[in-house]
Amino acid sequence: MNVAGVLLAAGGSTRFGQPKQLLEWNGVPMVAHVADGALEAGLSPVVAVLGHAAQEVQKALAGRPVRIATNWRWEEGLSTSIQAGLSVLPPETDAAVFLQCDQPLVTPDLLRRLVARFEETGAPIVCPAVQGQCTPPALFARSLFRELAGLTGDQGGRVLLLRYLDQVETVEVEDPDLLADLDTPEEYERLRKRYTPPSAAAVLASIHYLIVDMDGVLWRGDQPMPGLADFFATLRALGVRFVLATNNASKRPEEYREKLARFGVEVPLEAILTSAQATAEYLASFVPPGTPIYAIGGTGVRYALEEKGFVLTERDARYVVVGWDPDLHWQKMARAALLIQRGAGFIGTNPDITYPTPEGVVPGNGSNLAVLELTTGVKPVVIGKPEPGLFQAAIARMGATPEATAVLGDRLDTDILGGRRAGLRTILVLSGITSPEALARSPVRPDLVCASIRELAHLWVREVDRVDGDRQDLQDLQDLHDL
Ligand SMILES: [Mg+2]
Numbered sequence: 001m002n003v004a005g006v007l008l009a010a011g012g013s014t015r016f017g018q019p020k021q022l023l024e025w026n027g028v029p030m031v032a033h034v035a036d037g038a039l040e041a042g043l044s045p046v047v048a049v050l051g052h053a054a055q056e057v058q059k060a061l062a063g064r065p066v067r068i069a070t071n072w073r074w075e076e077g078l079s080t081s082i083q084a085g086l087s088v089l090p091p092e093t094d095a096a097v098f099l100q101c102d103q104p105l106v107t108p109d110l111l112r113r114l115v116a117r118f119e120e121t122g123a124p125i126v127c128p129a130v131q132g133q134c135t136p137p138a139l140f141a142r143s144l145f146r147e148l149a150g151l152t153g154d155q156g157g158r159v160l161l162l163r164y165l166d167q168v169e170t171v172e173v174e175d176p177d178l179l180a181d182l183d184t185p186e187e188y189e190r191l192r193k194r195y196t197p198p199s200a201a202a203v204l205a206s207i208h209y210l211i212v213d214m215d216g217v218l219w220r221g222d223q224p225m226p227g228l229a230d231f232f233a234t235l236r237a238l239g240v241r242f243v244l245a246t247n248n249a250s251k252r253p254e255e256y257r258e259k260l261a262r263f264g265v266e267v268p269l270e271a272i273l274t275s276a277q278a279t280a281e282y283l284a285s286f287v288p289p290g291t292p293i294y295a296i297g298g299t300g301v302r303y304a305l306e307e308k309g310f311v312l313t314e315r316d317a318r319y320v321v322v323g324w325d326p327d328l329h330w331q332k333m334a335r336a337a338l339l340i341q342r343g344a345g346f347i348g349t350n351p352d353i354t355y356p357t358p359e360g361v362v363p364g365n366g367s368n369l370a371v372l373e374l375t376t377g378v379k380p381v382v383i384g385k386p387e388p389g390l391f392q393a394a395i396a397r398m399g400a401t402p403e404a405t406a407v408l409g410d411r412l413d414t415d416i417l418g419g420r421r422a423g424l425r426t427i428l429v430l431s432g433i434t435s436p437e438a439l440a441r442s443p444v445r446p447d448l449v450c451a452s453i454r455e456l457a458h459l460w461v462r463e464v465d466r467v468d469g470d471r472q473d474l475q476d477l478q479d480l481h482d483l
Pocket of ligand 1 (some may be wrong): 017213214216217409410411432
């Protein structure tokens, strides 16, 4: 389903001495904070309707993938902003969530729950409710867009809410503050005091399972990161279970285990998960063994599919699985395209557009998927990061829950964005592809940022030690880190 976000940010409140949209929230202008939440929830596209102080507000959104709709008639009332927002939505939009820029405590998780309820029920309106009382932000299905566009003056979605009361689905919210809108400076100060992001200690204390990205985190090319063995010793001492998960589908898990062994770290084979394996597990969840599959990809892809009992064949395949393939040639692409056109399911192991080489980047699996999509008009189901499939497979393997699981990675656009979308905690290390400058510019916010796994291990031991000072095993580790 395509659910858009329409951020209504055109109003001109005079109570704050500056445009309300630009009040600081969690280090960024409030309008940017709310847009980030919508992006993180996966609403697409996110449209910001601007009016009052449009130029300044647009500047506050710079660098974010947000479409701007300017409402020149904003002074005529809310209905004009709703119209401006609707007018730029793409035709394939199934529903839109209308967000207010002065509800900064609405979480991406709540937005995802609204979308999930819509997908389950198909209700024309889904909104959050506190003790049964409906509150913005409300989701409206496409079937109501015409009526929304017909509102006048200061009428908002509430008119339709009353009209369709018996068809409204609600998502109950316990804490009314999460839906508070900041109408007065007093309310702004009160909520700002209440809302402080969780400390590093609180984040770390909540993590019992870790999904660890490898390149840029555990090693860089053929060089292990400093403190690699200590990092694993720390996880074991803390009782944190882990899966090492990679988008790279071309290698077999054994190859990663051997690489780690060369660096002095032993991990069981089950602790390694490639996007090829996650793809095979995904297929195995609804396709019986013996099903014919056409696979593009290296040994990693073939091994993972055969391990689940699928039969690899060129003829009459029911699914086409595409992973990065060093021996890719035109005939393979042609075969895949023909099978997809005949109705075979189309699955991509990972969406990486590029593949890094010492001489520069070359086409990655995402580029090959794009070629097949352009050829056939069929969109693939993609398993690797930032899609949720790989994370879900990792969580299932660990027997974990999303609330107790964190993603540790070096890429904002895959590890961190994907982790947040899957409802997981996220830890970024700056030892890989992301520079501090890129982090400062990005709308994607990890829960925790560390220079490296060495610093993370150190921090983790210190924070647990503070809470639970008499654990001798941790004391020993602390001494090790202090060396
Ligand atoms: Mg990486």
